[in-house]
Amino acid sequence: MRRVRGDPRVCPSVVLERTQSVSKLCSCSWTTVSGVWRLYERGRTQRYKSVLSERMESSTHVFQISGIKTLDKKRVLVQGIQQLGGKYIGGSVYQHASTHLIIPQVLSSEKFLAACAAGKWVVTPDYVLDSVRNGSWLEEGLYEVAISTVASSAFYPVRQWREKVASGRLTGAFQGWRVLLMVQEPTRRAMFKRLLIAGKAEVFNSPPPSPTSITHVMAKPIIEISNSAPCYPVSHIVQHLFGSNCVDMNFNVTDHHPTKKKKTCSLDLDLSNLEKELRDYVVKKEAQPRLCLLEFLGYRDPHRSLSQATETDFSNIGSMIECGLFAEALDSIRSAVLPGLLPPGPYLTSLLEYAQQGDATSVFLRNFLQVMNNLLFTNPPWLGPSTVKKYFTRVLQCPQCKTGLWPFLQTAISYCLSGDVTCHPLPAPAPPPLIRFYSDLVAFVLRLFQGELHYVTSGDFVPQGEAVPPASASGSLLYGTFWTVWERSTLLSQAVKQLTQLLVQAAIEDYGKMDEKQKLHLADTLLDLLSVLVEFWCLQHFKLNQNLVKKGLNDLAEHFALISQDVSPEVLAEVIIRVSSTRLKLVMADAIFRNLCCRTGFTVRDEPISLKKMVLSYLSALGTLARSPSGARLGTGRTSHSCTSQETDCRTQSSLVNETSLEKENIPRGLSRVNAAGETLLHRACKRNQVETVLQILALPGTDVNVKDHAGWTPLHEACNHGSAACVEALLRHRPAPVFDNQVAGISPLHDALLNGHMDIAKMLLEHAGSVLIQQTDGDGRTALDLVSDTSQREELLHSAQVGDSALTNKVTEVLNLPLMEAGSCLLAHLIFSYQQERGLLGHTRPSDKAHSLGYRLVRALETHSFQKVTLGWMDQRVVRLAEDAETLLELSRGRFLGQVSPAIKECKGQNTRFLMEILEDLKSRAEALVADF
DSSP: OOOOTTOOOOOHHHHHHHHHHHHHHHTOOHHHHHHHHHHHHTTOHHHHHHHHHHHHTTOSOEEEEOSOOOHHHHHHHHHHHHHTTOEEOOSSSOOTTOSEEEOSSOOOSHHHHHHHHHTOEEEOTHHHHHHHHHTSOOOGGGGBEEEEESSSOEEOHHHHHHHHHHHTSOSSTTTTOEEEEEEOSHHHHHHHHHHHHHTTOEEEOSSOOOGGGOOEEEEESOOOOTTSOOEEOTTHHHHHHHOGGGTTOOEEEEEOOTTSOOOOOOOSOOHHHHHHHHHHHHHHHHHSOSOOOGGGGGSSOTTSOSOSSTTOOOHHHHHHHHTTOHHHHHHHHHTTOBTTBOOOHHHHHHHHHHHHTTOSOHHHHHHHHHHHHHHHHHSOTTTSOHHHHHHHHHHSSOTTTOOOHHHHHHHHHHHHTTOSOOSSOOOSSOOHHHHHHHHHHHHHHHHHHHHHHHHHHTTTOOOTTOSSOOOOGGGSHHHHHHOOTTTTTOSSOHHHHHHHHHHHHHHHHHHSOTTSSOOOOHHHHHHHHHHHHHHHHHHHHTTTOHHHHHHHHHHHHHHHHHHTTTSOHHHHHHHHHTOOOHHHHHHHHHHHHHHHHHHTTOOOOOSOOOHHHIIIIIHHHHHHHHTSOTTOOOOOSHHHHHHHOSSSOTTOHHHHHHTSOSOGGGSOTTTTOOOTTOOOHHHHHHHTTOHHHHHHHHHSTTOOTTOOOTTOOOHHHHHHHTTOHHHHHHHHHSSSOOOSOOOBTTBOHHHHHHHTTOHHHHHHHHHHHOGGGGGOOOTTSOOTGGGOOOHHHHHHHHHHHHHHHHHHHHHHSOOSOHHHHHHHHHHHHHHHHHHHHHTOSSOSOOTTSHHHHHHHHHHHHHHHSOHHHHTTTOOOHHHHHHHHHHHHHHHHHTTOSGGGSOHHHHTOOOHHHHHHHHHHHHHHHHHHHHHTTO
16 A cells, blocks of 8 residues: 555554454444444544544543553553453554543653643552552542642642643633644654644644634744744644743653652653763673673582692503503593693693594594593683693694694694695595594584683683682683784684685585585584684774774675685575674674675675665665576676675775776776765766766676765766666666665655656656655655646656556566575574674563663654754764664654565565564564554
8 A cells, every 4th residue: 555645544553453442442343343443544533533432431431551661560550440440542642532541650742742631630550559459449639640840849730731621611722723733744743633633723734724714833843934823843732731841841740649759750852861871882782792601610610629639640651652552541541630630741642643543443532532621621721820721732733743723723624624734644535433533622622712702701700719810811722823913903813714714615514515424513613613713802802992893803704705605695594594603693694695695786885784774775685686597606706795895885996897807998987086076987977868888887897876976966866867867777777776765865866856857767767666666755755746746747657656566566576596585585684683682772672671761762762853863963873873773663663664675575485584574573563662652
């Protein structure tokens, strides 16, 4: 259903909620209530009210509730109301049939203001609770809400308006008002209209009646109307109800029941203080550990003695090794592993060398690993003196090469993957027991590093009786293994690069060849190892340089996306599923998804990752993945990688030109230059209708068709503004297609074309994108149809939109490449999920949690003020992005964005795609829950 301005209809979910509420309170059949609602929907408001009043007249206590978000508390109140014979009306808007409003505190909500204007009882929840205890309804007077301002004592405007209405002196607080309401945003306009009507005002929309009949003009923003009534801001409603002291809603509620304490609640949001609270939230969230490794709390019982066997004689073990009795020597060491006691390192080195030769039995290999695990449990290096750390460093290296822990790990991993890169020749062909031994040895080293990370993230845990202070993180085995002294300022060290390369090979082996042989789960181990490295390095640098951490994560993600370009998307999706660090999963999923988009010819805009980007750009890109030919080989090479980097601007065409096989003479001159306005050659060619130049630029790999100049205008804007129809047609044929919802000061390309009289271009846009463009509004709230006064032209635009809808339906419902779409859906689902965990304010929290309360206030601020006003003067970009995410959630709750999702995605039966849609619907439902009681 297409929504146009002034349409009184609402979404089906709201209709269902309201109808169910009316059905419950009226105790009538579904058919009857549905008929009542249809009467209301068709505009017969008075008849609807009379039918509803007939249902309510039998009860003198009809309640609405506002401001109580805890379901348990609301349930108790509703049960109490019904127990005493009262009625309860649900829903998020004021209902005239109500007689009482329950609020826990004064709210700047529609229900409270409307109840006050209508002269209804406004009481605290204690009225119902105490009445239940009494067994009958009490007098409301003791529970009626009073207001106290900072400048004066308590006063009772709610009571004053109620008494005037009850005595018949007034029918409502706005009696006699004839209001011309000029609020552009439809939802806000409807709310103010209900509020004014509750106070018995007459409300008119444009065009207004004769000026002499209007007493008030209310506008947001304030405008001047000649020869008419004076114009007031909408805050005049509050000023009239509560006086000039409360015009900014800076008042407190007083429950003047003699046995109750005074409660206060500021209703005006302190936006500067909100920024500080949001910044504190961001800092706390970024600094918290991502990996929970509580199993290491039990390593070495602090109450056990450290010198139980200090006099153990290991000389006989050396003799056994010299005689070749390796199994017997290992058994002797197994019985002597105690806290504070380490067998001589050379003995373990000799036993490890024997294991490497390939002659050891499976029992020997298992026993050796058991000894190492017992040593780690009884003598963890992160809790011992530096000598223990050095001990593990000497043991965990190649017995022959003795080049350190990382070369030894690299050899073990490569040997398991049948690789040729080993520090020295190993038995070939590789015996299965030896391969398993090396795989388990890598898992043991992972456990060692996890213990170090646990010690760093829980530094307040220090065992009792610790004789030697623990070593600092700077001297840890992790640092010494993966970063040299000169590499510690970068996450992507040489060793980390080699680890990611081995991880790609292991992922192909484990996730790509599912039935060829028994899996070692080596890829899972390496992914956990990479997560530990990332978390350790980020925690060490977060407090010193957050930008360094951000760059390090992005570099690692881009490097992985680059070296894995030949890996199938299904394998890459499986990799993302198994990443345990949410911050690593976020950047890797983003880099891989953008890489897939570029490899299929869809250029994603180079703005920082945000919820809006994922919902708009990435969902469109997912539709492109679905339409990629099945079995087609994805493009690879440096060109596609250049599009995956957020730090590398896809608009920088000079680097792309050097990496393409196009002849030099086919490249337009001045391609990489921008003028003082930030306009690229593509901008300038579209302004001049130079279609040949436009076609040459669009043919270049990696061309960003949505590049913006300094003011934010795109090439499509310029072509629509200047009437360059041929250039618009070329841009629309390009893949990926340009983005149609880019707005500058509220002007979209469609608005730009109509404002300049280019009907042919407007129809071309609608035939390409469908009726969704008609729903877009400019900065003044005008749709495309509002810009056209001629009836025939409006019909032409509507016909073009219908043609576009039909073409889109036939085009995008078919999924040509289900595996690629499923992989993309998996990546995008985990991207959104990890983004919410890492940066989201509205997580899965209880209403009483602080984070949820903060998110509620942010959404409330954005509902009350514009995004620009809320974020005015905010300096921290992380906080601004939180506000952008909250704004996106508000748009989701209003039904935007998801309606633009490709039908191919909506109708896909793939498991990953259905999971993605469930995540998006969950985001929408949580956003709707936040704004339900506004």
